[in-house]
Amino acid sequence: MTFISPWLAVAGAVAMALPIVIHLFLRRRQRPIEWAAMELLRRAVQQSQRARRVERWILLVLRCLILLLVGLALARPATVTALSMSQPIALAVVLDDSVASRTTASPDIAPGQTAFEAARAACIESIQALPSGSLVHVLTTSGTIEHTSEAVQPNRAVAILGELEPTHEPSRMRQAVDRADDVLGRLSMPGRIVLASSFSRGAIDTEAQVLPATEATLDIHDVGSDDTGTAAIVSMLQRTLGPQLTGSITVDVTVMRPGNDQARRSVPVTVTDVQTDRSATADAVFIEGSQRAVATATLPVDPTAREHAWMATIPTDRQPADDVRAATISTVSADPVLILDRERLDIDEGSSAQWIERALEPIAGMGLAHQRLDPNEVREGSLGGATSIIICRPELLDAAGWAECTAACEAGALIVIVPPTEETFVEWQDPCAAMLGPGVTIRRDLVNHEPPMRLRPQQPTSPITQLLTAELTELIAPIEINRSVTIDGPPTTVSPILMMDDGAPMMVLSTRGRGAMVMFATAPVPSWNTLATKPIFVPLMQETIRQGEVLLDAGSGVTIGSGRLPEGTTELRPVLGSTAADSPLAVDPSGQIVGAGAKPGIMRVVTAPGTTSTVRRASFIALNVDPEACDPQHNDAARLTAWLNQTVSPGVVVGTTIRTPQSSTSAAVWLLTVAALLVLAETLLGRMFSVPEPKAT
Amino acid sequence: MSTQGLRAEQYLSPETLAQLAPFELRAKMVADGVMNGMHQSPLQGMAVEFATHRQYSAGDSVRHLDWKVFGRSDKLYVKEYRQETNLDVMILVDGSASMSFGTLGVKQGWGGTDATRRRGAWTKFDHATASAAALAFLCLSQRDRVGVAVGADGLRGAVRKSATRDQWRSIVRCLSSEPVEASFSPPACINQLLAQTPHRTLFVILSDFLGDPEGLRAALARLRHRGHDVMLLAMLDHRELTLDLDIEAPFIGLEGEDALDVDTRTIRVAYLEELQRHLQGIDRQARAFGYDLQVFDTHESVGPVLAALLSRREGTVVRGRR
Known part of the structure; x- marks a missing residue:
């Protein structure tokens, strides 16, 4: 016999000690009492105390026994017995369909099968061995845990199991077993839970995950896992x-x-x-x-x-x-690239904006869409939430224009700045340097290179040019630079994308807020350099825009359950054709996905408009299942046994079956009856032993 | 004002005096006083109070012949008169250690010692001295000679009998002592007192009488042999009389007895039976010698119990005269 709530039995045992402790405590606490009539007292003691003391011990023992028996009765005495295979039972099969179940089952147990297939076969075998009249619940450890709203006939349960597929989700074994216990508790038949899994480390975490104590017999089917050949x-x-x-x-x-x-x-x-x-x-x-x-x-x-x-x-x-x-x-933003430039007649060589537009859209209708905006018209809201902005005439931006561009950058836009080709006395260097970041300076003097400066053959690694790396040396070789501005800045603020032969940067990258900035040290016009006329200029401008946007907020992986979404993310929309979730996932302000059931896949990240800008971005992001959830390494036998003993302590582990005790009402009634009889006996004896009222002297 | 004076006043509780005022302390036996008083004297004929007629016998003085009776009945009868004298009272207070037991708070205006006031308990000794003081005051107000003694294993203090004005203060001074660490030995104390008592005296012994009854019996026999009258006032605390304690604790004796583990709930009945048996034994002894025993509960007032005792004795004396 055992107890469903053994702690109550322990409480009863402790309570049993209470009368004794109180008795001893009170006895020890009494201070000596001075008395004059000692001789009379001595004679009275000799006459009656010895008998009284025996009577009191009898009462004390009775009281202790009453407390113990009440505690034992409340602890729900139970018996651990094997289920009879001739009586119909209620069976709950808990099948591990988590991502961990995609692992290959142990070749010794189920050669050539996945853990899911082996576990499903074990479940079906258990169902087919049921006596007639039995009912079955089908549950899985991930996704929709309950697959049957009510108990079904065994053949129906086998059909349901046959339709199941492993999911990409982590295992929630504890919740599944808990649920199985609940559904069995609603039935009046003897209950049994069959739990089939590879028990790999992805399926259970023996350190953290514990099985709930169930009232039904828990039958463990360990199909093992084979973790060789993992890549x-x-x-x-x-x-x-x-x-x-x-x-x-x-x-x-x-x-x-x-x-x-x-x-x-x-x-x-x-x-x-x-x-x-x-x-x-x-x-x-x-x-x-x-x-x-x-x-x-x-x-x-x-x-x-x-x-x-x-x-x-x-x-x-x-x-x-x-x-x-x-x-x-x-990804290419749906928004066109915004080019800040003013129309002017330049019959000699064309403006920077014209060369850039040609690079962005070398063939009409193919490439990156773009549109122009006069820098003087840049005011609050005029950028229209553009994700990429190329400033070709920085000298035409006033303070409000710089402020708006800065705000757009901080909200997540990509800003590309090109030096003005016009001789100008308008101050543009300082606001531009301030925008690039602290410690950055742009010298006012133009540097005329005589002879023309070339680019360094070995360029630094940069995310902007990562796709050009293989051909970069060859592509930059013909470039000659006649004129440039000098950009100085700490390497922590600006990183070079392309460098000239003398070590001065030709292109730099810096980040600000959620946005990024690319600054050219030389304007892409023939009088300044040969860059605009060379083949590299098209891919360079394309990649600057593409990789710049990727750099901002795309491409960062997020792991379900532990991932961190980009700041300001409000929603994740599934991309058609992927294995993504069917409906959009809401994201709370703390960056956590609202609700359970987030599935792995490719999702579009939707961010809310910032407080300082109207920029609204959309990009892709990968949601991967928690890598730890698919750890195929099998829990060894000792570890698994220790876990079983630890998790279902009231039960008895027999091989891979945990026989959990069945509550015995009759035993509880029996204990309570005995306790009631003892109460009666204590009352009668107490009255019998009680000291009679003394007669008046 | 002296401390002794203050202490003497403490015993004059108006309450007690009021309760005792209607009563007189009467000697049951014939008093052997030296002055005129209210008590019966062994000497007859000299007093004015007629006692009885007696037939004339040869040798009687013809002065006491009742000629009126002779004239009516022609028979010779002699008139006899009762002479009344004063009473000698000796009050012996038990000052042993067992008398220092008490479970009641200090009573105001009832005397008591400094030690008991410090302890905040009204002891049996306090009750005894208060009762002794009340009796002494009564005697003095009757112009009887009264003396007190405090004793344990022997006399620890005594005041000779006197009816003078200063006697009250001397008595109070003597009673203001405290119990000593010794047992009460009635024979030892009585022997010492008898040595100083040539005349018939009323002995009032105030004690808890929890000691050996045999010693008390020997002392009473001695007093009876000398023709003295005795009043035994048993001073017992209310808790001693009822054992109204629900406790299991070690009990230690006040006179050096060994400690005893006692559960009062289990022995209460037996204890009360033993107490009753003990008091009945003392009462039986007292009655055998013609003496009185009165049990005092220290939680009760001195006056009513003392008044009841005096009333009883008065009734006995009056009946005896008739």
């Missing part, structure tokens, strides 16, 4: 230039494998365009002793689409750790 995607990189130009995209997917796997191995990687659902597969080949491999896949894309997102998976080895999906982002 995981760690990054994706778009190799070629904008898809709008080429009609295709090439992506490098970097894959890593554990250090204990040193053999030559090939891992297939599938890259899918989440917009069109087109996919391409490439192999990442690990050479001996290498832990890193790269798979390069090329996909055709729709050149007219303004937004692109790709997802990479390793579908073949069925390890959930591989299934962590990375997404790379290639």
Whole structure:
């Protein structure tokens, strides 16, 4: 016999000690009393006290027993008995369908099967072994936990199980078992819970996750997991230039494998365009002793689409750790690039804005849309929430214009600044330097390079030029710079994108608020340099806009449950064609996704307008399942047994079955009856032993 | 004003005096006083109060013949008169350690010692001295000679009998002592007092009488043998009389007895039976010698109990004369 609430039994035992403690305490606390009639007292004691003392001990024992029995009765005495297989029972099958269940089951238990398939088979086997008349509830550890609103016939339960697929969500095993206990508690039949899982570290955390104490017998089916051959995607990189130009995209997917796997191995990687659902597969080949491999896949894309997102998976080895999906982002804002310039007649060489417009849209209708705005007209709200702004005539911006541009940058816009080509006495350097960041200065004197300055062959690594890296040396070689401004600034504020041969920066990058700024030291006009006339200028301007926007708020991965969304995010909208959630996810002001059930996938991040700007951005973001939730490493037997013993202490672990005690009402009634009899006996004996009222002397 | 004076005044509680005023302390036996008083003297014929007629016998003085009776009945009868004298009273107060027991708060205007006032308890000794003072005051107001003694294993202090004006203060000074760490030995104290008492005297013994009854019996026998009258006033605390304690604790004796673990709830009945038996034994002894025993509850006033005792004795004396 055991107890459903053993602590109440302990409380009863402790309560039993109370009368004794009180008795001893009071006895010890009494101070000696002075008395004159000692001889009379001595004679009275000799006459009666000994008998009284025995009587009082009898009463004390009775009182202690009463308290103990009441405590035991309240502790719900229970018996641990094996369920009879001839009587119908209520069965709740709890199937682990979490992302961890995608792991390969132990080859010793279920060769060639995933943990999910093996666990499902174990559940079905348990259902088929039920005696007739039994009822079944189907529950899973993730997603929709309850799959049956009420108990169903066994054959129906088998059909439901057959339709289930593993999810991409973490395991909520405790809640599932708790729920199973609840639904069984509503039925008057003996209850049994079958829990089938790989019990890998992704399925349960033996350190933190504990199973609730159930009143039903808990039957554990451990299908094991096989964590060999795991490889995981760690990054994706778009190799070629904008898809709008080429009609295709090439992506490098970097894959890593554990250090204990040193053999030559090939891992297939599938890259899918989440917009069109087109996919391409490439192999990442690990050479001996290498832990890193790269798979390069090329996909055709729709050149007219303004937004692109790709997802990479390793579908073949069925390890959930591989299934962590990375997404790379290639996004073009729906808003046109805003160019701040004033129309003027320049018959010689064209203005900076004209050269830039030509680079942004080399073929009419293909490339980046753009529109012009007179710098003098920049006022509050006039930027219209533009995400990319190119300032070609900074000398024409007044204080209000600079303030508006600064606010737009802080709200998340990309600002590109080009020095004015006109000789001007208007002060533009200082507000421009102030906008770039603290410690930045722009010298007022123009530097005329004689002979022309070239660019340094080895350029620094910059996110703006990352896709040009392979051809960069070749592309910059013909560039000659005749005139430039000098930008000085601490490396913590501005980082060089391109550098001249003398070490002076030709392009710098800095960030401000949620936005970024790119500053050219030389204007893209022929009198200043040959940049605008060379092939690099088109991809350089395209990449400056694209990568600048990516840099701002796209491409950062967020992990469900532990990820941090960009500041100001109000909503996540699923992208069509991905495995994203069906409905948008709201995000609270603290950056947490509201409500449970956030699924992995590619989502569009929607941010609210800032307080200082009307900029409203939309970008893509990858929501990946918690990598820890798909840890395929199996909990070893000792660890699992320790966990079972720790989590369901009232139960008895028999092999992989926890037999939980069945509440025994009759035992409780029996204990209470005995306690009542003892109360009666105590009353009678107390009256019998009570000291009679003394007669008047 | 002296301290002794103050202390003497403390015993003159108006309440007590008012309660005792209607009564007189009467000797049951024939007093052997030296002055005229209210008590019966062994000497007859000299007084004015007619006692009885007696048939004339040869040798009687013809002066006491009742000629009126002879004239009516022609028989010779002699008139006898009762001479009344004053009473000698000796009050012995038990000053042993057991008398320092008390469970009542100090009574105002009833005397008491400094020690008991410090302890804040009205002890049996306080009650005894208050009763003794009241009796002494009564005696002095009757112009009887009264003396007091405080004793334990022997006399610890005594004031010779006198009816003078200063006697009251001497008595109070003697009673203002405190109990000593010794047991009460009635034979020892009585022997010492008898050595100083040539005349018939009323002995008033105030004690808890919790000691050996045999010693008391020997002392009473001695007093009876000498023809003295005795009043035994048993001073017992209310708690001693009722044992109204619900406690289990070690009890320690005031006169050096060993400690005793007692649960009062379990022994109360037996204790009260023992107490009753003990008091009945003392009462039986007193009656055997023709003496009185009165039990005093120290939680009650001195006056009513003392008045009841005096009233009872007065009735007994009057009946005896008839």
